[in-house]
Amino acid sequence: MALTSTDETDLILPLFTGTHENPRFATFLERLRRRTDANHIGLINHTHDWTGARKSIYFAGEDLSRRAAETNSPDPFETDRALFEQLRPNRVYSLSELVEHDPVARAARARRMANLGLADERVVRITDGDSFTAWLMLARAKPCSAADSALLSNLAPYVGIALGNLVAAERDRLLARINALSLARAGRGWMTFDLDQRLTAIDPETVTYWEAHCGTEPRIGERLRGLDQGTDRELAAAMADLVDDPGRAARAVLLRRVPRMEALLMAMDAGSEYPGDILALVPLPRELPADGAARLAQVHDLPPREAELAMELAGGHSIAESAERMGLTLETARNYSKRLYAKLGVRGQAELVRLVYESTAVLA
Known part of the structure; x- marks a missing residue:
C-alpha cells in the first residue's frame, strides 16, 4: 500500500x-x-x-x-x-x-x-x-x-x-566545534566579508577581542569599524584582487597598529555556501598559558625551572630579563639555558623559541 x-x-x-x-x-x-x-x-x-x-x-x-x-x-x-x-x-x-x-x-x-x-x-x-x-x-x-x-x-x-x-x-x-576550538586554542580568530566589505560572519573569540581592545562592536551586515582610511583602502584593494583572481596567494593586511592586529585574507572555496566572500584569519595576541611550562616539562622530560625558563625566553625576554623575573642569578639562568639546548637538541635561543612555539605549550 x-x-x-x-x-x-x-x-x-x-x-x-x-x-x-x-x-x-x-x-x-x-x-x-x-x-x-x-x-x-x-x-x-x-x-x-x-x-x-x-x-x-x-x-x-x-x-x-x-x-x-x-x-x-x-x-x-x-x-x-x-x-x-x-x-x-x-x-x-x-x-x-x-x-x-x-x-x-x-x-x-x-x-x-x-x-x-x-x-x-x-x-x-x-x-x-x-x-x-x-x-x-x-x-x-x-x-x-x-x-x-x-x-x-x-x-x-x-x-x-x-x-x-x-x-x-x-x-x-x-x-x-573542533575547528573553532582548535583555532581558539591556537590564538587564532576569523571573520568573513562580502564584496562590499560588510561582515558576514565572525567567531566569538574575535568579537570579544575586538570589543575589549578596539573599542567597537563588530556587527554582522556592517563594515568593520575602527579602521583608518589608509587601512580601509588597503583592505578594499586586497579584497578586490582576491575576487578578481580567487586562486592567487593569500594577502596580508595590517588592520590596526594599536593594538596591532594583522589579517590574512583569502578567497572562500568556490564550493562553499558563500563563494564570493573573503575569509580573514587574525592572530589574537595573548599571554602564553600559565601551565605551558608544565606541558613542556611533561613532553620533553625537563625540570620545572628549566621549562619555565624556556617559556620566558619564548615570551620574548632575554636571558637577563628571564633571570630577574624568575628570581635567578644570571649565571644560573645561563647554565639552565645551556642544559636546555643540549636536552632539546637546539642550537641557541632562536631554535629554542621555535621549538616552544611548535609545541603544545603555547596552546591556550
Missing part, C-alpha cells in the same frame, strides 16, 4: 522536520502512533561512525522501559537485542516469528509481552551500513494488521534519509 498525499503531509514532513524537535521526531512518532492505534511507537538509533558509538531512543505512547521496570520485567529491547540484530534491513518482521521454532523461547517472549500489556509488534531495521543502524517498531495490545506492516515498509526509506541527514548534521556540528 503506497503512501497517500495525506501521509506525506502528516508523516513525512514531520519526519524531516523532526531532527530539530526536542525530543527529536516527537510529532512524527505521535502521528504514526495515532494512525496505527499503537500503544507504543519506538525509533532506536545506533550511531557507529568515526564520531563514536551512541544509542538514541525516541518513542511515542507508552514508555516500555519504564513499564518493564514497574512490572519487574526485562527491558524489551535489551532482552531481544539478538533478534533485533539479525533482522534483514528494510523488511518488516514480527519478532515472534523468529522464535516460533523454539517453544520455550516463544512462551517466555509471550509472557514478557503480556507483562507489558502487548499482544503483537512489527519492527523494521534501517541502516546505511556505515554510520547508523536503526529500528522502527510498532507495538499494540491487539494484533497488528497487514496495513501496519505495509506502512512501516513504506516509511523505512524516508526514515533512513532522515537519520542519514541527522548523522551528517551532527558530524558537521562536531567538525565545526
Whole structure:
C-alpha cells in the first residue's frame, strides 16, 4: 500500500522536520502512533561512525522501559537485542516469528509481552551500513494488521534519509566545534566579508577581542569599524584582487597598529555556501598559558625551572630579563639555558623559541 498525499503531509514532513524537535521526531512518532492505534511507537538509533558509538531512543505512547521496570520485567529491547540484530534491513518482521521454532523461547517472549500489556509488534531495521543502524517498531495490545506492516515498509526509506541527514548534521556540528576550538586554542580568530566589505560572519573569540581592545562592536551586515582610511583602502584593494583572481596567494593586511592586529585574507572555496566572500584569519595576541611550562616539562622530560625558563625566553625576554623575573642569578639562568639546548637538541635561543612555539605549550 503506497503512501497517500495525506501521509506525506502528516508523516513525512514531520519526519524531516523532526531532527530539530526536542525530543527529536516527537510529532512524527505521535502521528504514526495515532494512525496505527499503537500503544507504543519506538525509533532506536545506533550511531557507529568515526564520531563514536551512541544509542538514541525516541518513542511515542507508552514508555516500555519504564513499564518493564514497574512490572519487574526485562527491558524489551535489551532482552531481544539478538533478534533485533539479525533482522534483514528494510523488511518488516514480527519478532515472534523468529522464535516460533523454539517453544520455550516463544512462551517466555509471550509472557514478557503480556507483562507489558502487548499482544503483537512489527519492527523494521534501517541502516546505511556505515554510520547508523536503526529500528522502527510498532507495538499494540491487539494484533497488528497487514496495513501496519505495509506502512512501516513504506516509511523505512524516508526514515533512513532522515537519520542519514541527522548523522551528517551532527558530524558537521562536531567538525565545526573542533575547528573553532582548535583555532581558539591556537590564538587564532576569523571573520568573513562580502564584496562590499560588510561582515558576514565572525567567531566569538574575535568579537570579544575586538570589543575589549578596539573599542567597537563588530556587527554582522556592517563594515568593520575602527579602521583608518589608509587601512580601509588597503583592505578594499586586497579584497578586490582576491575576487578578481580567487586562486592567487593569500594577502596580508595590517588592520590596526594599536593594538596591532594583522589579517590574512583569502578567497572562500568556490564550493562553499558563500563563494564570493573573503575569509580573514587574525592572530589574537595573548599571554602564553600559565601551565605551558608544565606541558613542556611533561613532553620533553625537563625540570620545572628549566621549562619555565624556556617559556620566558619564548615570551620574548632575554636571558637577563628571564633571570630577574624568575628570581635567578644570571649565571644560573645561563647554565639552565645551556642544559636546555643540549636536552632539546637546539642550537641557541632562536631554535629554542621555535621549538616552544611548535609545541603544545603555547596552546591556550
